[in-house]
Amino acid sequence: MPPLLRDPATVLPSLAAAPHPHPHLLRALHAHLLVSARLASLSHLAAFAAALASSGHLAYARLVLPRRPATLLAHNALLRALARGARPGLAFAAFRDLPLPPDHYSLSFLVRAATALAAAAAAERPVPGQVNARLLAVSSHGAAVRRGHAADPHVQSGVVSMYAALGDVADARAAFAEIACPDLVCVTAMVGALAAGGDVDAARDLFDGMPLRDHVAWNAMVAGYVHVGKSREALTLFDEMQRAGAAVGEATLVSVLTACAQIGALNRGNWVHWYMRSRRMRMSVTLGTALVDMYSKCGAVVTAMEVFEGMGERNVYTWTSAVSGLAMNGMGLECLELFKRMESAGIQPNGVTFVAVLRGCSMAGLVDEGQACFDSMKDKHGVDPWLEHYGCMVDLYGRAGRLDDAINFINDMPVEPHEGVWGALLNASRIHNNVELGKHALDKLLAIESQNDAAHVLLSNIYAESQNWKGVSKVRGVMKAKGVKKVPGWSAIEVGGKIHEFFVGGRSHPRHKEIELMLAEMGRRLRLQGYAANTKEVLFDIEEEEKEGAISLHSEKLALAFGLIALPESEEIRIVKNLRVCKDCHDYTKLISKVFNREIIMRDRNRFHHFKDGTCSCKDYW
């Protein structure tokens, strides 16, 4: 007996994965399963039927199921297996041909199938034979209503999360409003739906109004905050969750780690790792990946790699997190090496992996290597380049000063360049002081995206570099007239397990007086070292400038001053910033690291800067 045929539990998934197994093979398998009495239990029978259906033999699948008496139970088991399988759309075909009227179980499986399709559509993962996720969603909801099962709580919660998966919060709200007495599960589904739709405040109101919250409800709310980037709120809520005595499990910790990663809360992240070990929690792929991501994004890349190496099972997410972590930390060569290891390990890289490895090459100036990766994408891995990848390539050439190559690359693109491509060229023009090219790139960029704030700021900086102050104020006027809003800059620093956030020109911190004194002291000691503020790149914070009539302090300087006050001298200062660090702040921080003899690790939008003894790990190349 071939080993595969010994146990339905092992043979069925491989059958389901095969696109179109030969009918002879199926019949042989069927016969074997019958003879060896593997199909005696209904669950095995349903699994076999589902495997048949998944591999394109729905009619055969139905024949396998008991016909007389036709039990709805067996057909429901088929629906369930199909809804969970690789081709959830088949559940609709099976539903249409049910030999008996469907019950509330049938409907809940159908809704689940629609949810799976909606989730795949949202992730742009086309599922074979897919019609239209929205159409199927509405029809499954309609079927539930028609068959009189819309009031079943399992169907209700399923419908709410189905619309959420489609991205239709309004429909989720409407479905929720129809529910006379939503139970805990339905409310939790709605909390998740609201948060996923970006309305985290509405989610919180609903959450606060819950008479009872179990750990899943807490998880939904914590994850909701993480989803919209409110990491500090997520961590605060997690504290409350623990005080409330809710069970902390894998899902919770994954969200908490994601929050730590977002805001660079290394101490908190370390605590989670310790907590996992002290509870002897299993290092699942998801949890391990979240740890690798957290350590990478907190600049602890060595620890990230230790976790990575210690993991027993790794998937494409894990590898991509690690590759991306090395890229972000400026370790281009190591990033490339890990990518090659990934290839030899037989893990198929996807588009996200290539974004990471191309960025790694770009940051380390590895132009030829990056080019080779880009070429291998399609040839070797069958991944079609996205617009982002074209942007990465322009960045790769442009950063390295090969502006002609960048332009040729754009001209040879088989698709219309998008704003990211022109943005990369614009940035390269700024780095290499090419005003003409910068103007050209900006025109193209604004023709596509007239509200792009970063583009206006970059143009202003290009003008400022060439001392063209009229140009600077013109850009400012244009932004005002067009109503372009600059994303407010913030910097975060963790002190004593608490996250402190600073905003441009902010004065609201309880220790602002001390911060001001420290800033004055920093300025005094820097002047002694011959530092003069960089007026070339003018600080560009319209709102603040207008309010205060003076140039405001960028948030990273406030965070830095606070770090110098609040952290012991032996400790490095870690700052996370949401935008890219400007040249002035970069120069300033380099000198501070020298004059105050401190290590400063700053994560900006794109990468890490590791300041020590007056130099930065990015070698002024960012």
Next chain:
DNA sequence: ATAGGGTTAG
């Protein structure tokens, strides 16, 4: 005998 809500990479 079959069911629902929360979890990872750019």
